[in-house]
Amino acid sequence: MNRINSYEELQNLFQDYSKKLKMRTPSREEELEAENKRCKRHITVCGGTGCQSSDSPKIIENLRKEIEKAGLSDEVVVSVTGCFGFCEKGPIVHINPDNTFYIQVTPDDAQELVSEHLLNGRSVQRLLYEEPSVKGKVKRQDEMSFYKKQHRIALRNCGFINPEDITEYIGVKGYLALAQAIIQMTPDEVIKVMIESGLRGRGGGGFPTGKKWASAKSYEADQKYIICNADEGDPGAFMDRSILEGDPNSVLEAMAIAGYSIGASKGFIYIRAEYPLAVNRIKIALKQAKELGLLGDNILGTDFSFDIELKYGAGAFVCGEETALIHSIEGKRGEPTNKPPFPAESGLWGKPTSVNNVETFANIPAIIINGAKWYSSIGTAGSKGTKVFALAGKINNVGLVEVPMGTTLREIIYDIGGGIKNGRKFKAVQTGGPSGGCITAENLDLSIDYESLTAIGSMMGSGGMIVMDEDNCMVDIAKFYLQFTVEESCGKCTPCRVGTKRLLEILTKITDGEGTEQDLATLKSLGQIIKDTSLCGLGQTAPNPVLSTMKYFWDEYVAHVRDHRCPAGVCKKLIRFEITDKCIGCTKCARSCPVSCISGNVKGIHFIHQDKCIKCGACYSSCPVNAISKI
Structure with a gap:
């Protein structure tokens, strides 16, 4: 290609190149039928990191081979594109202009996609997305709840153009x-x-x-x-x-x-x-x-x-x-x-x-x-435009979400995210990563913008959004983020270098069942000192996960300290597995135990030797009759 030397040359190229993109623009079914002829199609295949790790390059290769075999090379174009955002369901194959959105495609599906969709005009039903709430297959991308409330500006070209052209x-x-x-x-x-x-x-x-x-x-x-x-x-x-x-x-x-x-x-x-x-x-x-x-x-x-x-x-x-x-x-x-x-x-x-x-x-x-x-005109008075969030954790629809500022957490988690996995109860969402804080169910209707998140002790951050359910321990979550910031501190200033380590030591004491009420008071005061005196944003925000979980989940901290109990059953040193009289003596628990701490006869009630138990939970997961309790 030759060098572009003027605005006019660039505009002319835009006119030329935009024409070849028209056949990948979605059309309604009635518009396709009105053409009364086999329309040209464009297939885009997700080429993001996640999909590439699941063989999307091989999907492209196989589709091209099958298209050539079917004699459709002049009518169908296959190209790589960027991330569609629906990462949980990749690799994704998108066929236009009929806007058919196939999920979790494998290289072996190429032959069926060509024979059924391209040659016979029939959608491959097993590869269509099924809405968690409605239990029905959805064919078109614009009809999927994951995309309906999104407004893609930063992501406007991802999943549409070839990023290498x-x-x-x-x-x-x-x-x-x-x-x-x-x-x-x-x-x-x-x-x-x-x-x-x-x-x-x-x-x-x-x-x-x-x-x-x-x-x-x-x-x-x-x-x-x-x-x-x-x-x-x-x-x-x-x-x-x-x-x-x-x-x-x-x-x-x-x-x-x-x-x-x-x-x-x-x-x-x-x-x-x-x-x-x-x-x-x-x-x-x-x-x-x-x-x-x-x-x-x-x-x-x-x-x-x-x-x-x-x-x-x-x-x-x-x-x-x-x-x-x-x-x-x-x-x-x-x-x-x-x-x-x-x-x-x-x-x-x-x-x-x-x-x-x-x-x-x-x-x-x-x-x-x-x-x-x-x-x-998009967004709120103080926060204009849209924001991209990486929605992850205990959520049905994991992926990238771009919504107008002011969209509520409830809309993001339930309308776009499809709700909590396995019908579990929502507990909290962490925004802003290790610099942010936890937001609870009472704030699900909060409009997401810079000021509202700051007001409740969290922050927008770069856009990470980790959803947690009732099986997450909030003390353990705070400890996880502290471990990260301790490892990532550059060590230049004392509040961050030493203070975050002290916070982590106290949290570890608490999750080990050795914490005291004085430790709880120290967590609060030390956390505030680190916020006020650290040199940069890493140290100034490092205590946020601790302070916000203490604010909204104080009862969990108290349970760890006073009762030496982890309500979520996550902190290993504070849980105990016991076999109840529901045991049928199938021996599955004993066979799954990596340290052989379960004894008992076939068809007899088994027993866990607590002094040997490493609290791995293998017995709990393997029991077919739920005869093992986690206390």
């Missing part, structure tokens, strides 16, 4: 926002649009993006930088990874727009090396964008030049903090520094620098194309 990105108006910005707008006008849109940083802090850019622009320097923070480290979070895997060009385009607005000519994407697929697709996107002249010198024939370089992180959670990230790019130890000065004044190599995360950047081209008023 820049022409498809151009076909969905890709790089037109950059062209509009650098040719038709001044840097100040771009920043004004961002301020008026109300977009706030999606990495956790929620600082207004336009104001951050304005600050970086206000400082004079011979060199300025744009950094994309792709160091996604929260347990259970995979929003940024999926965007980079499914729509990398949207981030590159947004970085160039940001560079134009603040006067930067260089950008860096700081990404953890554990994201090999995202890294590969960014490299492909960078190569193609540079070949077309959409990055590099004199973009679209203007005097604006902007280039982007990849930098790899080694998986340190603290490097998600912007000053620690900057030090890591500079080749130094990834430790935070006091602010001010903020990076906008003195960042990378002492130069004005603007740091935004992946999801923030993914919104920007859509805002430039559609306008600030369009974006600000």
Whole structure:
């Protein structure tokens, strides 16, 4: 392909490339029937990390072979795409224009999909999604409850275009926002649009993006930088990874727009090396964008030049903090520094620098194309637009969810998430990962935005949302997150380095049945001290899971300390397995025990030797008549 030298050339390419995407645009059944002929079809197969690990490349290979065998090569196109978001049900195969959505497809299903769906026009029923609440098969993606309440802006192209083909990105108006910005707008006008849109940083802090850019622009320097923070480290979070895997060009385009607005000519994407697929697709996107002249010198024939370089992180959670990230790019130890000065004044190599995360950047081209008023009309008064959440845990529909700010937790968990697995009772949801806090059933109708979450002791964070049911121990959950932050602390400041270890030691005492009421008081006071005195956001938010679970689940902490009992039956040293008189003497429990601590005769009631029991629960799980109680 030749270099694109003008706005007009780019617009012409958009017109050309958008035509080839039309056959993958969903149509209604009556529209298909009205054509009165076999319509051309486009099959997109999920190519995200999760689906690739379940053989989606082989599915594509087998589909192409079967299509060729059936003589349909001129009528059916098969291509890879990014994550559809419905991760629990992958690999996903989506057939358009009839909008048929197949789940949990295997390579062996390719032959049936071609013979039944493509040749005979019959849906393969066993591969269709079944709604948990209605117990009925759903054929079309837009009729599935998982998607009905979503509003995809950051994820708009994921599951639609091929992320490894820049022409498809151009076909969905890709790089037109950059062209509009650098040719038709001044840097100040771009920043004004961002301020008026109300977009706030999606990495956790929620600082207004336009104001951050304005600050970086206000400082004079011979060199300025744009950094994309792709160091996604929260347990259970995979929003940024999926965007980079499914729509990398949207981030590159947004970085160039940001560079134009603040006067930067260089950008860096700081990404953890554990994201090999995202890294590969960014490299492909960078190569193609540079070949077309959409990055590099004199973009679209203007005097604006902007280039982007990849930098790899080694998986340190603290490097998600912007000053620690900057030090890591500079080749130094990834430790935070006091602010001010903020990076906008003195960042990378002492130069004005603007740091935004992946999801923030993914919104920007859509805002430039559609306008600030369009974006600000979505969401709440203080939190505009949409937010992507990684919905995981004890939930039926695990996956990526993008909803307007102000959507309630109940809608996300029950309407989109399909409710709690196995009909269990909802207990809590952790938002914001190790930096956030637990939200209980009494707040299920809470509108999700920055202010409302902060008001109840949690936070938006980058978007992790872990759902818990009645079988989760909240003391153990708090300990899990503390273990993570202790391991990830950079050790620079004493409150975080030492304080979080002390918190973890106390929580371990409590879950071991050795806690005291004084320990409960110490947890509260020490947690508050760490929040108030730590250097960076990691330490300042580390006590949140402890303090929020103590606030909402105080009775569980008391049960562990006063009664030496774990109500959820999770903390091993506080549970006891006993065989009741329901025992039929089948010996399954004895045969499953790894330490041979169960004795008894065939057809006789068995007995557990408590001094040998390691509380693994193997006997409890294997008993066919529920004769073993967990106390």
